[in-house]
Amino acid sequence: MGLAFESREARAGVITPGLTLPRGVERHPVPAGGSRAVEIRAGDEITVQDREGGQVAELVAFTPAGVGDPGLIGAKGSVGPQGLKSTLLTSRSGQGVARALAAAGFDLGKARAVRLFAEGSRPGDSAEFTAQGDGLLIVAAPGGPMAPEAQDTPTDLLLWIRRADLRDFKGAHRAPDPLADPLIDQNIRPGEAHVYTVPRGGFIQILDVQGRECSDFQAFSARSLDAGLTREIDPTATRSQTGTIYPRPGLAAKYWNVDFEPLVEIVQDTCGRHDTFGLACTRRYYDDMGYFGHVNCTDNINAQLAPYGVRPRAGWPAINFFFNTLIDAEHNIITEEPWSRPGDFVLLRALTDLVCVSTACPDDIDPANGWNPTDIQLRTYGAGEDFRRSIGWRKRPEDDVEHTKETGFHASFAKLTRDFVEYNGYWLPNSFPGEGTLGEYWACREKVAIMDLSPLRKFEVTGPDAETLLNHCVTRNMEKLAVGQVVYTAVCATHGGMIDDGTVFRLGEHNFRWIGGCDGSGMFMREEAERLGLDAHVRSSTDQLCNVALQGRHAQTILSQLFWTAPDRSSIDELGWFRFTVARLGDFQGTPVMISRTGYTGELGYEIFCHPKDAGEVFEAIWEAGQPYGLKPLGLAALDMLRIESGLAFAGHEFDDQTDPFEAGIGFTVPLKSKQADFSGRAALEERKAHPQRKLVGLEIDATTVPAHGDCVRLGRVQVGVVTSGTRSPTLGKTIALARLDAPYTDVGTELEIGQLDGHQKRLTARVVPFPHFDPTKSRAKGDYGA
Secondary structure, X not given: OHHHHHOOOEEOOEEOOOOOOOOXXXXXEEOOOOEEEEEEOOOOEEEEEEOOOOOOEEEEEEOOOOOEOHHHHOOOOOEOOHHHHHHHHHOHHHHHHHHHHHHHOOOHHHOOEEEEOOOOOOOOOEEEEEOOOOEEEEEEOOOOOOOOOOOOOOOOEEEEEEOOOOOOOXXXXXXXXXXXXXXXXXXXXXXXXXXEEEOOOOEEEEEEOOOOOOEEEEEEEHHHHHOOOOOEOOHHHHHHHHOOOOOOOOOOOEEEOOOOOEEEEEEEEOOOOOEOOOEOOOHHHHHHOOOOOOOOHHHHHHHHHHHHOOOOOOOOEOEEEOOEEEEOOOOOEEEEOOOOOOOEEEEEEEOOOEEEEEEEOOOOOOHHHOOXXXXXXXXXXXXXXXXXXXXXXXOOOOOOOEOOEEOXXXXXXXXXXXXXXXXXXXXXXXXXXXXXXXXXXXXHHHOOEEEEOOOOEEEEEEOOOHHHHHHHHEOOOHHHOOXXXXXXXXXXXXXOOEEEEEEEEEEEOOEEEEEEOOHHHHHHHHHHHHHHOOOOEEEEOHHHOEEEEEEOOOHHHHHHHHEEOOOOOOOOOOOOOOEEEEEEEOOOOOOEEEEEOOOOOOOOEEEXXXXXXXXXXXXXXXXXXXXXXXXXXXXXXXXXXXXXXXOOOOEOOXXXXXXXXXXXXXXXXXXXXXXXXXXXXXXXXXXXXXXXOEEEEEEEEOOOOOOOOOOEEEEOOEEEEEEXXXXXXXXXXXXXXXXXXXHHHOOOOOEEEEEEOOOOOEEEEEEEEOOOOOOOOOOOOOOOOOO
């Protein structure tokens, strides 16, 4: 059952992954190391699916009387629920299940569990059951902390339930559970509006139940209304104050009125696509379209606000959540279907006492609501709740939304800055105001700096065919990779475009670790293993391994003072470039880590990997030991300067899936002559290398103006390339850039111009120069700093 539901559904040639499920079907993700509790009824069909393979599942079914009886789902249980018990103690999801069990008075100690899957289970393996009666089903994906040198990572499960009784079924999707105990829990049907009050500090959740539905929102200062003044959220003031089209969770999260008073701030947003420069739908709009008398949000807002003495308007400026509008290059406002999926929401916090109004838009004559208006769920929560900031993201379009996470090192860096930005699903420091971006940069170039790289995606690649799989998926030759060695490589699709870049660690004869920039590369490897019928497993371990980079000339000295290695492992002083070792903090009984001599700054560098539970201890030890050497923190803004100077590629800038490794400036990762084995994209890459069309080059720019990613590069009136990255180099005292140019214009010394504004009205004179701009021989990365 589960595999069929994962497929993309196409209606009239339109594919909408993740938007719809078959009638009566529910999808419940079970997090790695966690658990999920779901009510079941007699006749429900239950499917448990192992998403990545190799993950044990434990099921416990409770009758309404609180008896743990595997027969409730037609199964036999022969083991105690030890794995489930561990999830109840160690995971956030498990703690929620534990509270539910305690409230119901159920005794887990007397229950018997059904255990599914094993070490050799394949991705997508599933088991099916049928509920013999009503009760509570608990599914756990047990697994403990993974040691840095181990590969026993727990992974997610999926629980599917096809409901037997559809009498209460109200739509393809039900509103998800509240985030806490709600003060207001109001369903708003299409064509309705609801007015409500929220005290300062309270939270407002506006939830799109079925997906693709817009909701106009407006908030008024209660104090101003009491004084006879109307001071509502103003989109123009908000955009001017924040410098963004619409606020998102982070530093620029507030909505403002024309008196520059902040009224609300965004705390969580799982959609990330809204409108803030249009009006709520109006009577005039429908009249002009020929739909006279059509119900509209503006009239509904007027009616709801009348008791508060708010003068009616012909058109209400509103924050239209989930409404997908944009402005094109010709300044036209374009409307398309919303991006919101079932259950997407925004969570706001009131910054003063508010009177608010929310609608469910009735527009059914254009794509604004996907041509099918549906419900909005409104919830409010008390000021005492603790909701962390997050921006929703999905690994794949059909996957469940995930919230921005804090890395294991977040608390340590949060002592030094409040400037965090969302990066690839995690909060990372952007800058450290106490040092300044230039101060961070110079610390790395002249002394030593530490930064958080935990969002890098980690995948454990194991099994008898692990080497064969990786040799097929990456461009480098895995047959030559020794145990203890690391290699930088690319992952390409069959047409030669890059899926990702990253490093491969060889932990054993059949044991590898892939560390890349995105989830897509690991998914690609898992899919290729299945397609080729290889006995290899690819399992995500990103949340089991966090890592900091220690970069700069003093990095080796600091680490060698802190970490002990066994006699059969390289010490820090012995560790060669692109090698790794397993070590412990202090002595043989200390906290385990894995240390690689790698980096992304062009300096002598190391990366230290540990389990998130140990991150605070590891950071504090490095921080304290580094102070005599001038250790400073390093944020993303300074890192960008360092990596551009050093000519290091960044996803979405130097490469994407339309760019091959030669065009991305990393052609050295494609050894077409020495690697005899076939690999993904090989034929296309041989053709592309033989007939190059574009090349990555370095540019030196005469102006102090820094070009932006995407600025055009021109020879006279014609465009011959595009800037991929640019910065002002503190070391060189010059403005520099990386650019991808048409092959005939890549000779060193070629004079070009970078176009800004419309590409013609403003030009920056530039010339092609060798790159990397800084330390082209990579002597510093190899540890050679001279006298």
